[in-house]
Amino acid sequence: MRRYIEDIWRKVSIRHGFLEVDGPTFEYLDLYKVKSGDEIVSQLFHFDSREDKSGRTDTFALRPEFTPTLARMVAAKANSLPRPIKWFSIPRCYRAERQQKGRLKEFIQWNADMLGGETPEVRRQFDLETAALALDCLREFGLTNADIQLRWNDRTLVEHLFELGGVAKERYAFAFYLLDRIAKLSSEQRAKLYTENAVPDCERAFFEKLAAGQDPLQAAFWEGPGGGLGNTGGFETYASAIRDTQQTVESTFALMGLPGYAKYDASIVRGLAYYTGFVWEISDFRGNRALAGGGRYDKLIAMFGGPSLPATGFGMGDVVLAIVLAESGKLPKSVAAAPDVYVVNALATSDEATKLLAQLRTAGLAAVTSYKATKNIGKLLQDASASGAKLALILAPAEFEKGVVKLKNLATRDEKEIPITEVLAGIAIGGYMDSYSRSFLQTAATR
Amino acid sequence: MRRYIEDIWRKVSIRHGFLEVDGPTFEYLDLYKVKSGDEIVSQLFHFDSREDKSGRTDTFALRPEFTPTLARMVAAKANSLPRPIKWFSIPRCYRAERQQKGRLKEFIQWNADMLGGETPEVRRQFDLETAALALDCLREFGLTNADIQLRWNDRTLVEHLFELGGVAKERYAFAFYLLDRIAKLSSEQRAKLYTENAVPDCERAFFEKLAAGQDPLQAAFWEGPGGGLGNTGGFETYASAIRDTQQTVESTFALMGLPGYAKYDASIVRGLAYYTGFVWEISDFRGNRALAGGGRYDKLIAMFGGPSLPATGFGMGDVVLAIVLAESGKLPKSVAAAPDVYVVNALATSDEATKLLAQLRTAGLAAVTSYKATKNIGKLLQDASASGAKLALILAPAEFEKGVVKLKNLATRDEKEIPITEVLAGIAIGGYMDSYSRSFLQTAATR
Numbered sequence: 001m002r003r004y005i006e007d008i009w010r011k012v013s014i015r016h017g018f019l020e021v022d023g024p025t026f027e028y029l030d031l032y033k034v035k036s037g038d039e040i041v042s043q044l045f046h047f048d049s050r051e052d053k054s055g056r057t058d059t060f061a062l063r064p065e066f067t068p069t070l071a072r073m074v075a076a077k078a079n080s081l082p083r084p085i086k087w088f089s090i091p092r093c094y095r096a097e098r099q100q101k102g103r104l105k106e107f108i109q110w111n112a113d114m115l116g117g118e119t120p121e122v123r124r125q126f127d128l129e130t131a132a133l134a135l136d137c138l139r140e141f142g143l144t145n146a147d148i149q150l151r152w153n154d155r156t157l158v159e160h161l162f163e164l165g166g167v168a169k170e171r172y173a174f175a176f177y178l179l180d181r182i183a184k185l186s187s188e189q190r191a192k193l194y195t196e197n198a199v200p201d202c203e204r205a206f207f208e209k210l211a212a213g214q215d216p217l218q219a220a221f222w223e224g225p226g227g228g229l230g231n232t233g234g235f236e237t238y239a240s241a242i243r244d245t246q247q248t249v250e251s252t253f254a255l256m257g258l259p260g261y262a263k264y265d266a267s268i269v270r271g272l273a274y275y276t277g278f279v280w281e282i283s284d285f286r287g288n289r290a291l292a293g294g295g296r297y298d299k300l301i302a303m304f305g306g307p308s309l310p311a312t313g314f315g316m317g318d319v320v321l322a323i324v325l326a327e328s329g330k331l332p333k334s335v336a337a338a339p340d341v342y343v344v345n346a347l348a349t350s351d352e353a354t355k356l357l358a359q360l361r362t363a364g365l366a367a368v369t370s371y372k373a374t375k376n377i378g379k380l381l382q383d384a385s386a387s388g389a390k391l392a393l394i395l396a397p398a399e400f401e402k403g404v405v406k407l408k409n410l411a412t413r414d415e416k417e418i419p420i421t422e423v424l425a426g427i428a429i430g431g432y433m434d435s436y437s438r439s440f441l442q443t444a445a446t447r
Numbered sequence: 448m449r450r451y452i453e454d455i456w457r458k459v460s461i462r463h464g465f466l467e468v469d470g471p472t473f474e475y476l477d478l479y480k481v482k483s484g485d486e487i488v489s490q491l492f493h494f495d496s497r498e499d500k501s502g503r504t505d506t507f508a509l510r511p512e513f514t515p516t517l518a519r520m521v522a523a524k525a526n527s528l529p530r531p532i533k534w535f536s537i538p539r540c541y542r543a544e545r546q547q548k549g550r551l552k553e554f555i556q557w558n559a560d561m562l563g564g565e566t567p568e569v570r571r572q573f574d575l576e577t578a579a580l581a582l583d584c585l586r587e588f589g590l591t592n593a594d595i596q597l598r599w600n601d602r603t604l605v606e607h608l609f610e611l612g613g614v615a616k617e618r619y620a621f622a623f624y625l626l627d628r629i630a631k632l633s634s635e636q637r638a639k640l641y642t643e644n645a646v647p648d649c650e651r652a653f654f655e656k657l658a659a660g661q662d663p664l665q666a667a668f669w670e671g672p673g674g675g676l677g678n679t680g681g682f683e684t685y686a687s688a689i690r691d692t693q694q695t696v697e698s699t700f701a702l703m704g705l706p707g708y709a710k711y712d713a714s715i716v717r718g719l720a721y722y723t724g725f726v727w728e729i730s731d732f733r734g735n736r737a738l739a740g741g742g743r744y745d746k747l748i749a750m751f752g753g754p755s756l757p758a759t760g761f762g763m764g765d766v767v768l769a770i771v772l773a774e775s776g777k778l779p780k781s782v783a784a785a786p787d788v789y790v791v792n793a794l795a796t797s798d799e800a801t802k803l804l805a806q807l808r809t810a811g812l813a814a815v816t817s818y819k820a821t822k823n824i825g826k827l828l829q830d831a832s833a834s835g836a837k838l839a840l841i842l843a844p845a846e847f848e849k850g851v852v853k854l855k856n857l858a859t860r861d862e863k864e865i866p867i868t869e870v871l872a873g874i875a876i877g878g879y880m881d882s883y884s885r886s887f888l889q890t891a892a893t894r
Contacts, residue, residue: 002469003467003758012808014784014813015807015811015812015814016808016813017786017815019784020784022449025509025539025541025553026492026509042497045473045494045507047492047494049543050543062472062473069791082833082834084818093473094537096473099594116818119820122818125797125801126818129857132805136805136808138808167828255798255801255802256802256804256805257802257805257806257807257809337461337466337467339464350572351702354699354702355704358583358702358704358705359704361459361462361463362583362704365462366462366463366464367462368464368533371531371564371569372753373565373566386529386757399472
């Protein structure tokens, strides 16, 4: 299943023009502190190197995510890389946490990022191109706008909202933190946070309206009981900026063949402090689980010693995706590669079977055999069917003496005899093969 | 390059009927001690888990190899798995060592194993099928019997050799250890080892003949100066067992279309203590570097708590392989996926380019564009060529007004105009696409 998921991630990334990159599984622990501060350490698997000659040890951590590695690599080579930088990666990542449904100690996370963009319009295009890559890929898995939605926000517009709500600038970081969790906090938990962070009453009223699910795009939010949270003029500017952005987002996605996915959502702020602009999350309607999330992080490359380089990207993990695909019946029944051909050998020795298997494999077909001593064709055909193979090639003494083998389609039970010298052609002409194998066979034949 | 290597490993494994498996990147440290003893610890990156409620911590190690994981997984499920078990894996592995050419701290190792086999003949077949998988794969990379050879031995025949040489049974482990390194040891180093291990003079004479490169398949080895190392009858039995095995190995490989690769080599013993029978190594003639190695390990699954289950397999790393391929000019010039189509947009807005890109991508083509402000088609075509794209699609105002776009083959510089509504068909009919894209396009068109 993981192979199935990875293959689609890779295929769709390549057709969107992203280049695959990778980095080491572990980095210096300090690299993760640059982005996430000291509190990240308790969430990491980390270990010390052996002492070097001077008695010094280094501390390494298994990567919890790919972004610091990407930032380090881009910072080191920023000036020699063609712009825009369009990179994807499919790293394994690690979290030192107790496992639970949807969260594992070890997982795979698809990342795609676009760096560069000289104008705000181009940068917005990059925001939407990366988001569209995620949507296009989920569509490839069978999830459409009936199953999933992309909810977006913009951190600069959220700051505008805070300003309208009278939040003091020094509490913006707290406000982002609160907004990210507000739907899940009880009123007691919120009250505790207000006290801990010395939030004045006027700001509390604003946060409580958001907690109650009132919509700051409606004039009523600003005018009703507990009102006086700013002025109508400011609200209009905010609301029309949201509407303009939604217009751009929806029309661009429509041009990309992805209409009806995107929705503004004031509660999407993506907790991580490093986001600076457009942020988004894709979740499923059925369980409201986050399948992917990302956004713009224009200051990160400079934090890692690189030039000032605007950037936007996202991550999508394998764990939640697999759960959602399984629950919505979108996983293929079998993702294991079944053999193309099963050689049933009822001859006295294995020499002919060995030869035939090698020929089939050289032609690109996945070919297997039984190694059982029995020459009972009926029993061996049962094994062939159990293997999931598409075809059986039967080597039986009487037919083999005449220079022919039986080719049996295990799905339809059709059988035909073909000369042993024409097995490969017989399989190709029989039209049994999937197109990949057939084109491979044709290529092999014309070499 | 790593993607190129991995893809070929995977493709060839599947056509040989192996199933892909994987395990966690780290295991309990103790798992590695089961197979390799306590001395393995200093070669591993290891770390402690956080304390659980009872104050207990576990120690984990990054995997240095896949076999202990495979043995653990097979031991747990041995009775429910269809036989033979044919598994391959492409894990990342780790060694806490100083890096040097051909040896990195982090590397990828392809593993393939066959478990089961009721008779000695079938087990020998499995030995050769796994070795043939490695050879077939190296042939897929372009390395033939002019570039590489497979040198084999059999640990049971080596024991027979030790017996003929008068080596005491309690020194067999030492004798394997010595034989594995004998070509690289100076006479002083050998003398030191003899003293440390209390090797009597009669055994030293035998080892010194091997060290001098004398061939134990020649009667002279047993009769010359320092002779008296056994009797002619015993030597004949040993020599004919070697000849019989070489006959089986060569004729089986010939049936598999792999003649002229295999050679008996008395010095191949594969140091690891767990091998029990047929052992082999593939190396290149140019630099005598080991590209792959493996063999039979019939006692390992039981050591990991499983049933007694015969097993054979090998490992092939990416690091030495990449060096050998590069040196022999067998690496493709470019392994990065170049775009199929580069959209050159000279229109006033990006809407049409956005739409066209999405259509091309939905049809499975890798499509990119420039995001530059310039409308200079010549400059944009330079970027298109630099990207390595096969085709450029040029959106120019005058042509676009007439409903056409220009399609340019960037290799031949051919150009033609096609209606914008027929871009996909135009690309397909133009015959520019590789067969994969073409078959994908046909599939997309008939959906």
